[in-house]
Amino acid sequence: MSRQARTLWRLGTGAMLLAAAALASAQSAPAAWPGKPVRIVVGFSAGGPTDVVARAFADHAARQLGQPVIVDNKPGANTILAAEAVASAPADGYTLLLGATNHTMIPALYASRVKFDAVKSFAPVCTLAVSPTVLAVGPAMPVKTLAAFLQQVKAEPGKRTYATPGSGSSGHFASAHFTRLTGTSMNHIPYKGAAQAVTDLIGGQVDSSFATLGSVLPQVQSGKLTALAVAAPQRSPLLPNVPTFEEAGVKGYSADAWYGLLAPAGTPPAVLAALERVSQDFTRAPATVEKLRGMGMEAQGHCGAPFAAQLQREVRENTQLARDLDLKAE
Numbered sequence: 001m002s003r004q005a006r007t008l009w010r011l012g013t014g015a016m017l018l019a020a021a022a023l024a025s026a027q028s029a030p031a032a033w034p035g036k037p038v039r040i041v042v043g044f045s046a047g048g049p050t051d052v053v054a055r056a057f058a059d060h061a062a063r064q065l066g067q068p069v070i071v072d073n074k075p076g077a078n079t080i081l082a083a084e085a086v087a088s089a090p091a092d093g094y095t096l097l098l099g100a101t102n103h104t105m106i107p108a109l110y111a112s113r114v115k116f117d118a119v120k121s122f123a124p125v126c127t128l129a130v131s132p133t134v135l136a137v138g139p140a141m142p143v144k145t146l147a148a149f150l151q152q153v154k155a156e157p158g159k160r161t162y163a164t165p166g167s168g169s170s171g172h173f174a175s176a177h178f179t180r181l182t183g184t185s186m187n188h189i190p191y192k193g194a195a196q197a198v199t200d201l202i203g204g205q206v207d208s209s210f211a212t213l214g215s216v217l218p219q220v221q222s223g224k225l226t227a228l229a230v231a232a233p234q235r236s237p238l239l240p241n242v243p244t245f246e247e248a249g250v251k252g253y254s255a256d257a258w259y260g261l262l263a264p265a266g267t268p269p270a271v272l273a274a275l276e277r278v279s280q281d282f283t284r285a286p287a288t289v290e291k292l293r294g295m296g297m298e299a300q301g302h303c304g305a306p307f308a309a310q311l312q313r314e315v316r317e318n319t320q321l322a323r324d325l326d327l328k329a330e
Contacts, residue, residue, distance in 0.1 A: 034067045101256075233254075
């Protein structure tokens with residue numbers, strides 16, 4: 001082979017190698033996201049506060065992303081089924097979890113029975129909304145102040161009742177935290193959901209409930225229930241005459257319920273960044289703020305590292321609380 005032929009052969013081989021490398025790079029690079037519908041899994045039935053937040057966000061995200069965003073309700077096992085489905089899904093941004101406060105209670109109650117880690121198996125995107133816990137009483141306990149409530153509870157230790165949406169629910173933990181903080185003893189009445197708990201509270205079958213504001217707001221506004229205190233740093237603009245627990249004399253009590261977006265661990269940073277932008281836009285939109293306030297919630301966008309730190313802190317606190325008070329799941 002002549003020198004010229006050898007030179008041409010080397011040039012041709014080099015060009016083919018460069019072309020092959022470029023093709024391999026193009027094939028390994030992730031496609032533009034999203035290129036197909038996105039699914040948001042919710043661990044509660046349709047119609048509840050988590051589902052409502054999920055559907056409001058899905059509508060907003062679909063407009064922002066140019067792809068359908070579908071809400072998939074997968075209730076059961078205190079949201080464990082939904083969390084397992086997302087934790088085991090491909091980390092490609094097409095399967096997400098709309099979680100709530102009880103996500104950080106799973107390790108305290110089911111650590112040896114679940115196939116995922118509530119923190120490590122997920123990439124926290126952003127919180128989307130927050131709803132304070134309200135201590136509400138019905139006709140079975142017709143008091144008007146937190147001080148009067150505590151007086152009756154302390155006079156009858158272990159006899160007064162509080163309703164929750166179920167053992168191991170956020171309401172259960174909020175109630176247990178209150179009794180530990182105030183040195184009181186009350187009888188826990190668990191229900192299978194907030195709706196029945198509120199119905200029996202109105203009917204006088206139970207005395208009280210540490211409920212999310214959204215679940216009791218219409219009944220409080222109509223006078224069927226009385227709100228004694230709000231577990232938030234400031235009073236709710238929806239109940240301006242109801243004091244915070246701090247104002248009413250119970251210091252250090254906080255029990256906000258959050259609703260937030262999580263992706264499977266390992267989701268590409270570019271996808272997480274895009275989801276964060278959509279989430280931030282959602283929480284800042286005037287239509288979102290108005291819609292959520294009508295349901296007793298406030299829009300809130302704590303994203304990335306702050307959201308991850310919140311999850312870690314809550315897991316530690318809830319695990320300690322469950323251990324101290326011997327809280328058990330059903």
